[in-house]
Amino acid sequence: QPPPDCPPDVEQLGRSSWTLLHSIAATYPEKPNPTQQQDARQFISSFSRLYPCHWCATDFQKWMKSAEHAPRVSSRSEFGQWLCEAHNEVNAKLGKDLFDCTRWEERWCTGWKDGRCD
Numbered sequence: 047q048p049p050p051d052c053p054p055d056v057e058q059l060g061r062s063s064w065t066l067l068h069s070i071a072a073t074y075p076e077k078p079n080p081t082q083q084q085d086a087r088q089f090i091s092s093f094s095r096l097y098p099c100h101w102c103a104t105d106f107q108k109w110m111k112s113a114e115h116a117p118r119v120s121s122r123s124e125f126g127q128w129l130c131e132a133h134n135e136v137n138a139k140l141g142k143d144l145f146d147c148t149r150w151e152e153r154w155c156t157g158w159k160d161g162r163c164d
């Protein structure tokens with residue numbers, strides 16, 4: 047962990063960024079209108095080009111380019127699942143455990159079912 051007043055390293059930047067991304071999905075509408083879907087697509091597209099870790103951004107863009115990994119923004123659940131898959135892609139690349147995407151909403155929206163976040 048770098049001292050709090052220093053520029054973030056790749057890990058700190060990553061943790062903060064995933065927190066923002068998953069939290070956006072957690073509050074994304076269950077039934078987004080066309081403007082909201084466009085906003086989500088544009089945000090992800092800009093994010094993937096501006097992300098301040100160059101090789102991370104390049105790999106993220108490459109992953110999103112294939113049709114099967116195109117952002118899914120038609121509902122909160124779809125968007126949350128898609129972000130979870132994107133995050134798992136990075137987890138796999140870094141040799142980390144994969145996250146169970148059926149539980150993304152417990153982690154980022156409702157709190158775990160065992161009540162530990164209550």
Ligand code: FAD
Binds near residue numbers: 058097102134153
């Ligand atoms: P993080 O991976 O930051 O995760 C934070 C928390 O999210 C975890 O504690 C867990 O509770 C939860 N979580 C974990 N997986 C998931 C999931 N699949 N879905 C939902 N929640 C989950 N780092 C590199 O070294 N090289 C890279 O190429 C790279 N690319 C990145 C690309 C992007 C778009 C982003 C946002 C980050 C990237 N990072 C990269 C950073 C990396 O993903 C981690 O954030 C960093 O290594 C710190 O990891 P961590 O173990 O603290 O937890």
